[in-house]
Amino acid sequence: MAELSYREAVARGIAQEMRRDPSLVMLGEDIAGAGGVFKTTVGLLEEFGPLRVRDTPISEQAILGAAMGAAMTGIPVIAEIMFSDFLAVCWDIVANEMAKSRYMSGGQVSVPVVIRTHNGGGSRFGAQHSQSVENWCMMIPGLKVVAPSNSTDVVGLMAASIRDPDPVVFFEHKSLLATKTEVPDGELVDTLGRANVVRAGTDCTIAALALMVPRALEAAERLATQGISAEVIDVRSLVPLDTRTLLGSVGKTGHLYTVEENPRLCGWGAEIASIVADEAFWDLDGPVVRITTPHIPLPAAEALEDMAIPSVDRIVETVAATLT
Amino acid sequence: MSTEAFDPQLLNYANRPPRLPSAVDESKGELDIPTETRVEMYELQQVLRQFEKRAYDLFLQNLVKGTSHLSLGMEAVATGFGRAMRTDDYTFATYRGHAHTLARGAPLGPVMAELLGRENGILKGKGGSMHLTSVEHGMMGSYAIIGAHLCIANGAAWSAQMRGTEQAAVAFFGDGTTNIGAFHEALNFAAVWDLPVVFVCENNLYMEYTPIDFVSAVPNPAADRAPAYGLESIVVDGNDADAVYQVASDSLARARRGEGPSLIEAITYRHGGHSRADPGKYRPAGEVEAWLDRDPIPMYHQRLLKLGVPEARLSAIQQEVAGRVEEATEFAKAGRHPGEELLFADVWADGGAAWRN
Numbered sequence: 223m224a225e226l227s228y229r230e231a232v233a234r235g236i237a238q239e240m241r242r243d244p245s246l247v248m249l250g251e252d253i254a255g256a257g258g259v260f261k262t263t264v265g266l267l268e269e270f271g272p273l274r275v276r277d278t279p280i281s282e283q284a285i286l287g288a289a290m291g292a293a294m295t296g297i298p299v300i301a302e303i304m305f306s307d308f309l310a311v312c313w314d315i316v317a318n319e320m321a322k323s324r325y326m327s328g329g330q331v332s333v334p335v336v337i338r339t340h341n342g343g344g345s346r347f348g349a350q351h352s353q354s355v356e357n358w359c360m361m362i363p364g365l366k367v368v369a370p371s372n373s374t375d376v377v378g379l380m381a382a383s384i385r386d387p388d389p390v391v392f393f394e395h396k397s398l399l400a401t402k403t404e405v406p407d408g409e410l411v412d413t414l415g416r417a418n419v420v421r422a423g424t425d426c427t428i429a430a431l432a433l434m435v436p437r438a439l440e441a442a443e444r445l446a447t448q449g450i451s452a453e454v455i456d457v458r459s460l461v462p463l464d465t466r467t468l469l470g471s472v473g474k475t476g477h478l479y480t481v482e483e484n485p486r487l488c489g490w491g492a493e494i495a496s497i498v499a500d501e502a503f504w505d506l507d508g509p510v511v512r513i514t515t516p517h518i519p520l521p522a523a524e525a526l527e528d529m530a531i532p533s534v535d536r537i538v539e540t541v542a543a544t545l546t
Numbered sequence: 547m548s549t550e551a552f553d554p555q556l557l558n559y560a561n562r563p564p565r566l567p568s569a570v571d572e573s574k575g576e577l578d579i580p581t582e583t584r585v586e587m588y589e590l591q592q593v594l595r596q597f598e599k600r601a602y603d604l605f606l607q608n609l610v611k612g613t614s615h616l617s618l619g620m621e622a623v624a625t626g627f628g629r630a631m632r633t634d635d636y637t638f639a640t641y642r643g644h645a646h647t648l649a650r651g652a653p654l655g656p657v658m659a660e661l662l663g664r665e666n667g668i669l670k671g672k673g674g675s676m677h678l679t680s681v682e683h684g685m686m687g688s689y690a691i692i693g694a695h696l697c698i699a700n701g702a703a704w705s706a707q708m709r710g711t712e713q714a715a716v717a718f719f720g721d722g723t724t725n726i727g728a729f730h731e732a733l734n735f736a737a738v739w740d741l742p743v744v745f746v747c748e749n750n751l752y753m754e755y756t757p758i759d760f761v762s763a764v765p766n767p768a769a770d771r772a773p774a775y776g777l778e779s780i781v782v783d784g785n786d787a788d789a790v791y792q793v794a795s796d797s798l799a800r801a802r803r804g805e806g807p808s809l810i811e812a813i814t815y816r817h818g819g820h821s822r823a824d825p826g827k828y829r830p831a832g833e834v835e836a837w838l839d840r841d842p843i844p845m846y847h848q849r850l851l852k853l854g855v856p857e858a859r860l861s862a863i864q865q866e867v868a869g870r871v872e873e874a875t876e877f878a879k880a881g882r883h884p885g886e887e888l889l890f891a892d893v894w895a896d897g898g899a900a901w902r903n
Contacts, residue, residue, distance in 0.1 A: 249707070275706065283728045284697045291715070294686060296637065297708060299701075314728075315694050327679040327687065328670035329892035364893055364899075382763035383851020387895035415903060463902040497902075 223406055228400040231263040231373035232338070235380030236300060238409060240270050243298065246384065248275040249285055250302025250338075253459070259304055260340055260399055276327045282312035289335045290320050298334040300384065306341040306355045306393060313358075320389040321364030336383045340435055341369065342483055343531050344397035345513075348522035350398075354483040356431070358489050359391045361458045366414060367460040369393040371435035373403045375458060378412025386414060397431040415462030419471065423453035426477035426545055429468060429494060431457045434481040434532060441537035450544060460490050468494060469502050476507035479541055481532050485515040508546045513537055559757050564833035567785065567815065567840040569868060574788040587625050587787045588850055588860065591843050592867040594621040595644045597654060600871050601644065601661055605822050609879070610661045614675040617645035619785075619817035623748050623843035624649040626790025627716055630798055636686050636706075636715040638699040643675035643688030643769075646718055652680035654870055655877030664881025672892075673886040693728030696745060700736050703743035703801070709788035714742045714801040716794075722753030724767040733775040733809065744794070747811045748784060754820045755828050768811035777809050783844040784812030788849070815840075856893045 226234065235272065240246050248266070250258075254277040257264035262420070267275045278285050280302060289301035303309055309316060316337065323331040343352040359367045366388055370376045375515050383390040430438035435456045442452040453471050457464070472478050478492025478498055495510040513532045521527055556559055562675035598616045605614060617624065620642075628649025631637070647657055651667060660667030660676050668680055676690035686702060689695035699717035706713035723729050724747060736743050747768035751758055764770035769779040780797075783789045790812060797808035815837035819826035828832070847860055894900040 245708075279731075279734060279738065281731035281735055283694065284700065284731040287694060287697020287699075287728070287732065288704050288735065289702040291638075291686075291698040292705040292708075293701070294698075295702045295705040297705045314691055315697065318691055319689065319694050319698065323687065324895070325892050326669065326673040326677045327681070328668070328672050329897070330669075330679055330681040331687065332895060363899075407553050465902045470663070 223404050225402045226373045226405040227400055227402045228373050228376055228394070229260060229262045231358050231376035231405060232380065232394055233264055233266060235377040236263070237265060237269060238377065239381055239384040240274065242267070246291070246298050246300070247274045248302070249278050251278055251280055251304050253277060253302050259292065259300070260396065262394060262399070263302070270389055278302060284310055286312045286315040286320070286337065290315060290333055292431070293333045293335045294323070294331050297385065299340060300336045302544045303337060303339040305351050305390045306339040307350050307440045309339065309355060309358065316359070316365070316391070317362045321362045322479045325364060332387055333389045334387050337389070339391065339393060340396050341393040342395040342397055343520050343527055346522055346524055346527060347363045349519035352520045352527070356393050356460055357484050357488055360490055360493070361488065364389070365389040365461060368414060368458065369395070369432040369460070370458060371398065371432050371456050372401070374410065375412065377405060378410040379414070379458065381411040382414050385411070390414070393432065397433050401436070414459050415464055417458055417464035417467040418456045419453060419467065421454040421455045422474065423451040425475055426470070426479060426541060427453045427455060427471040427475045427540070428454045428479045428481060428537070429457055429491065430481040431490065432483065434483055437532065437534050438481050440517055440534045440539060441541065444534070444538050445541055450541065450545060452541065457490070465497055468476035469498065472502050476505055476508070477545060478510045480512045481537055482512060483531055484513040484515060489514050490535070507546065511540060511544050513540050559760070559828040562757065562830055562832050564830040564836065565751050566833070566836045568783065570840070570845055571783060571786065574786050574831045575852060577788050579791060581855065583629060584788070584853065585859070586646035587629050587710065588846055589867065590625045590628060590649060590820045591621045591787060593648055593654070593870070594624060595843055596867050596871045596890055597648060597658070597874070598644060600875055601658070604661065604875070610675070611663060612674055612903065613821045613823065614661065615642040615821050616816070616818055617642055619837065619841065620748055620750060620814045621645055621835065622747065622787040623718070623784045623790055623812045623814060625787045627746065627794045629682055630791050630794035631716060632713065634684060634711070634713050635798070636684050636699065636702040636713065638686050638695040638702070638715065638717040639688045640692055640695070640719050641688060641690040642720065643678050644675070644787055647678040647680060647688065648684050650680065650683040650685045652683050652685055656740060658874040658880045659878035662878045662881065663877060663883065665884040665888065666877065666881035668903070670888055672888065679804070683814060692723040693726040695719070696723070696732035697728050699736070699743050700741050703736070703741035704739065706742055712802040714744060714798050716744045716746060718746045718748060720753070721747060721749040721751070721758040721767050721853060723747070724771060725762060733777070733807070736807035737777065740801055740804065740806040742804070743807045744797045744801060745809045747809070749811050749813050750816045755824065766811055768809055772809045777807065780808065780810045781814050782810060782816030785840050785845070787842060787846055796892060845871060
């Protein structure tokens with residue numbers, strides 16, 4: 223057991239899998255010589271060499287195209303898109319090609335690619351370098367979508383994503399990169415499509431993802447002092463989605479809150495709210511409440527960005543005010 | 547700009563001067579290509595021509611739904627490359643991909659059945675005309691949004707480079723593709739990584755309904771861009787299978803030697819419109835007729851006769867191909883419409899479509 227930062231966990235997860243599978247390669251902008259602009263790939267060039275860890279031009283379509291073409295001809299690939307906002311530049315290859323090739327080809331084509339990308343706000347980067355775009359990916363059939371909240375999950379879910387034969391978009395949260403948690407030694411391999419109950423409670427369920435998980439946990443601590451017992455679920459994987467864990471928790475607590483960093487419309491919480499309304503309506507003792515970033519582009523100024531993204535205060539106030 | 551002064555006839559491209567084909571380069575008949583290879587190329591052109599004509603007939607009978615983009619008139623490009631490629635090379639094509647799929651040896655019946663949306667289609671009816679793929683024949687897919695597949699072909703070439711197999715990837719695309727960003731990203735990337743990939747622009751003079759020279763900064767939309775990526779400008783007569791075969795052989799050999807990518811512009815012409823919905827009325831008087839006179843197949847027929855192949859052999863090939871196309875049609879028509887189990891099949895590698903537990 224050692225304390226590991228989220229950014230070190232990214233490199234550890236990749237290194238674990240590159241040691242296991244000598245055919246696995248990675249490419250992206252500034253990932254090799256520089257160790258990544260977020261320093262998430264430090265040490266990989268030194269260990270695995272320039273043929274397996276490759277710097278590319280600023281050409282997101284060329285990066286993901288190369289990843290796809292190699293993957294469909296027998297070489298699994300990890301591709302980095304520096305900021306998740308840049309997925310818009312190469313969205314054709316993500317949404318139209320990688321996601322659909324297996325289906326369109328009647329099962330002939332397999333695309334074992336992991337697209338790693340740095341997601342989320344809190345860095346004061348403004349509207350084009352701060353977005354949470356996991357819902358863009360969630361709505362495309364054929365993509366798996368993962369967003370870990372802590373170092374242990376980063377390692378285990380990275381391994382699971384790499385070993386998955388389908389395209390996976392792996393969101394690394396920029397504001398979690400420096401956070402540290404104890405990570406078990408040895409090989410870690412997690413499971414896609416499994417949510418974790420990270421705090422048990424009886425009065426309400428708070429479902430959160432990535433940076434919103436530590437905020438939901440802190441909110442739950444404070445709610446406890448007000449006599450409210452909140453259960454916190456780290457959703458971890460949007461596709462596949464662990465609805466069993468979510469429905470089980472709501473069945474117990476009768477109240478559901480989602481805490482979403484994405485702008486309001488079509489956030490992942492809306493899908494969960496819809497599933498709960500369809501399948502657990504009679505378990506509910508009150509309305510499902512979504513706590514989200516408002517439907518606005520993210521502003522750059524510290525004061526404004528902090529108002530936009532769900533905070534611990536907002537979670538506590540919303541739950542306290544609405545729990546009946 | 548005042549709209550009153552605007553004369554819509556300025557954008558009636560049929561009023562522009564026709565772009566006429568070059569004369570046949572008879573010296574291509576003297577290239578060192580074995581006669582049997584030439585006969586095979588004749589046969590393949592017959593397959594592509596007769597298949598596409600039949601596909602068109604089946605549209606008219608409303609048996610083919612959706613859209614379709616035929617290669618009628620452009621068969622020599624798919625043929626020259628199809629015969630020059632190794633069986634383990636990779637093909638990437640656009641929505642105009644019937645010819646490139648058949649040129650790699652994919653069976654006619656399942657390809658025809660795919661156009662008809664049948665369960666015995668090569669994609670089980672799930673891809674259709676614009677997405678023909680046959681991985682076992684090295685046909686890695688037809689990509690219906692232009693540009694991406696040049697980048698994807700790079701990946702297959704990169705994979706071959708890493709595996710040390712001396713395989714090459716060939717990406718076919720139209721002239722319109724030269725103006726999309728992915729074309730330029732792919733060329734730079736391939737050049738920087740010395741990838742064994744050949745980019746083949748089938749310049750049929752029209753992006754869709756608009757002449758390519760009307761929307762391009764340079765006269766040869768592919769070849770004139772080659773120097774920007776440190777590549778040689780190569781223009782070939784795309785209506786001469788021998789000329790294409792020669793340039794294909796050279797560029798594939800270069801790729802296998804590890805000398806990197808090539809960009810080839812093959813000048814050709816589609817006899818019909820862009821897709822089944824397009825009557826092609828934007829083409830100037832005399833242009834289609836001039837290109838029909840430069841039809842690659844009668845030209846090749848004459849060349850083979852001159853090279854001593856008997857007429858009887860060529861007409862026997864035509865007849866034999868007609869029989870195969872007939873058989874393929876019957877195979878396709880006999881196929882069942884796909885059932886619901888296929889609707890949910892093959893979203894994921896486990897064969898299913900589940901997104902939740």
